[in-house]
Amino acid sequence: MNRLISMDSLRNCLEGVVPSGIATSSPDGTPNVTYISQLMYVDQDHVALSFQFFNKTRENILANPQATVLMMDPDTAARYRITIRYLRTETSGALFERMKAKLAGIASQTGMTGVFRLLGADIYRVLAIEALPGRELPPAEIGPALLPALRRSVDALRECRSLDGLIDTFGSCLERHFALDHQMLLMVDEGGQRLYIVASRGYASSGAGAEIPVGVGVIGVAARERTPIRIIFPAAEYAYGRAIREQIEKGELADELETEIPLPGLAEPSSQLAVPILAGERLMAVLYIESDQQCRFGYDLEDALVALCAQVGFAMCALQSTTGEEGAAPAAPAAVGQGAALRVRHFGRDNSVFLDDEYLIKGVAGAILWKLLREHADSGRSEFSNRELRLDLGLKLPELCDNLDARLILLSRRLADRCEHLRIEKTGRGRFRLALARPVVLEGEG
Amino acid sequence: MTSPLNPALAAFLTSHISIHFAATGTNGMATLVRGLGCRIAPEAPTRLRLLVSRPQAEPVLRAIEETGRIAAVFNEPESHRTVQLKGIDARLESVDQCDQAIHGPYVDEMSRRLKVFDTPEPLVRTLLACAPGEFAVVSFTPQELFGQTPGPQAGARLPAGTGAP
Incomplete structure (x- = not known):
């Protein structure tokens, strides 16, 4: 040869x-x-x-x-x-x-x-x-040089000390160094059957909390097969919006899947790439990027992102299992804003939470929010630590332990998307505050 | 044997569409090259004349000289209509003025056809370029015809007398 x-x-x-x-x-x-x-x-x-x-x-x-x-x-x-x-x-x-x-x-x-x-x-x-001999054109240069972009991103990610910092830095590296405008990061749920959006960039709405079943569409197939899936022309059958609609129509997962939160994303992407994020053998998340330009994502970009995602996977794993030097959270008095009370309803059947009759979230993130609001109502506390939450909720939801940080990030982003009166603010390593701009009235059902 | 080269098929093959042809050498291995035009000379109406870049076709021309066995596939890009023709009497011809004269129109028409796929014209012109002194011509009598339009029927033998696919 x-x-x-x-x-x-x-x-x-x-x-x-x-x-x-x-x-x-x-x-x-x-x-x-x-x-x-x-x-x-x-x-x-x-x-x-x-x-x-x-x-x-x-x-x-x-x-x-x-x-x-x-x-x-x-x-x-x-x-x-x-x-x-x-x-x-x-x-x-x-x-x-x-x-x-x-x-x-x-x-x-x-x-x-x-x-x-x-x-x-x-x-x-x-x-x-x-x-073969014959005339040729000069090679085309598309997008930024990939090795310097990879190097800069690796350097930036190494500085991250928390999972939410990692997620933000990863997103901004893809945007700044790789010039990728439309991206989503999806974490794997506790049962390994679904992926939920924890962060996105380049869309009108973040879609935090929206879910995709493993095995469906470009993202779901990348997760199931643990292999990058790259398509450089429009392919309607792999558009996840359509794939998921069809899945729901077929009745599979219809009861379990988060369908109230709309998926962000381009209606008809011309290029798509989903890269699984692994820590060793364990699937942590999937990165998805898309473009309305054909042939936008080449083999070399796929290679660069696979390398970057390898680092992200191990960092996610390490940062999620970090308990931090927290000690017991102080029982600080809650600073609650004024105004009409915000009505929060919780349905125990699926842990769904509604704010003034508007759907917010369900499942694990709903259970976390309900737990925080109950604690706040009972004791007036607004400062919490990830560790106490992990210990407490861990009794009821043992599978949550590894995923608590990611679920908290999702919850805080979903709140930022949907409600200006209720926020989760990070106050330090492994610590956060429940910030209420209005009083709340809690109504638990089922 | 009846030649499958009826007027409708001949018109299709010479309408400046994409061409690849392959030959098997005495070693039993097939090799291929892209064609740069096709014509049927009035004095030999049962033979196809395929224009090619000699430097690019070198192993194919060698195989043709060894065995004379050839297969050529013709594809109309915008419709995907495709046929394959096979023959056993392929040979190298001397290149004449009429052969060289089809190259310009061939490149122009292929550039126009590939616009459907947003293929840039400079790319098509570069792909199909050939210096005037570097042409070669291969001719053969088609004996077998196969439909090759993508799909489950691709590869089916077509009876002699079949027109354009």
């Missing part, structure tokens, strides 16, 4: 912007040539082809596994002939799901939605790469 060129530097040719051609030969020496809708980068020595129909190409490679692909760089028009050898077919798993999502984007881009259905990802070893 020509060691000066490797598949690592030719990934741009594999985006599906321009279809590649493939030549195979039957055992009797009859050539066959056709277009391939998707050729995907696997690693520097392997590519995958989409297997959608049993056709002559497939018949040939099963009998004579060597094939030649002609591909082109969509920016420079540079052409490469690669010799590949068929190894195996994968019909499930991370690579299969990545290919399936990407194929949906390509199908939509080429007007082939409904025609393409992935049966398998055929894995090939790359035996040789030949750069």
Whole structure:
């Protein structure tokens, strides 16, 4: 193989912007040539082809596994002939799901939605790469230089001492260093079945508290398969808004899923990338970015964000389990504002909370808020510590222990979105204050 | 054998659409190159003449000289209509004025067709560029015709006399 060129530097040719051609030969020496809708980068020595129909190409490679692909760089028009050898077919798993999502984007881009259905990802070893002579255009420079952006972000994240600080810094790094305008960070819920938005940037509403089932849409599939999912053309079937609507219509999860809080997000994104955030084997969260520009997110950006998310995952894990040097919280008298009382209703069945008859939140975050308001009503306290909350709620919701900090952040952001009279303010490491601008009346039901 | 090259199909193949062709050498391996135009000479109406960049086509031309076995796929980008033709008598031809004359119109028409996909014109012109002294021409008699329009029917053999896909 020509060691000066490797598949690592030719990934741009594999985006599906321009279809590649493939030549195979039957055992009797009859050539066959056709277009391939998707050729995907696997690693520097392997590519995958989409297997959608049993056709002559497939018949040939099963009998004579060597094939030649002609591909082109969509920016420079540079052409490469690669010799590949068929190894195996994968019909499930991370690579299969990545290919399936990407194929949906390509199908939509080429007007082939409904025609393409992935049966398998055929894995090939790359035996040789030949750069064809001929005219080329200069390479395109899109977006900021990624390694400096990654370095600056890694440096900034290392300074974070709390989970909410980490979440804010991560978001601002993506915005400032990577020029990513639309982003969401979703944490995994306690049961591992859902993801909830804890922070977002670039939307009219933060959507904090909105939920997505694991396995649904780009974000849900990235979470289930623990693999990045990147689509660089519009792909309606992967838009999470639609995917979740369909899921709800089918009745699955309908009772459990947070459906009152609308998902933020572009109505018809042209590029999407979801990157799972892992700490070792444990899935912590998913980063989702989107753009209304086609081909906005390349392989290199995906690599940079996977590297960055690896650091974020371990930092999340470390900061969530930090109990801090808190001691007992002082029973400070509550400073309650004046005015008409805010009516807070709580329904024990699903821990949903309504403020003056307007829905706020349900589930774990609802239980936390109710607990704080009850404590405040009983003792007048407004200062709390994460630790006491963890110890207290932990008795009733043992699965919450690891997730309490994230749930508190979500609750404080949801309150900031929905209610100017009720706030959760951070007062120090592992400490926060319940700030009431109006008196409250509590009504517990069920 | 009846030539599948009826007038409707001939018109489709020479309407300046995307072309790739492949050949199998004596080693049993197939290789391919992009075509830069197609015409049918009046004096040989059963043969297709495929224009190509000789430096880019080098291994394909070698395979053709070895075995004469060829497969060529023609695709109209904006409609996805695609056919593949196969032959066993492929050979290198000397390039004449009429062959070279189709290259300009071919590039112009491909640039226009690919605008549907927002493909920038300079990219198409770069992709299809070829210096005047570097053309080669391969000719062959199509013997078999296959529908190749994407979908479950792709690859089905089409009877002789089938028009444009």
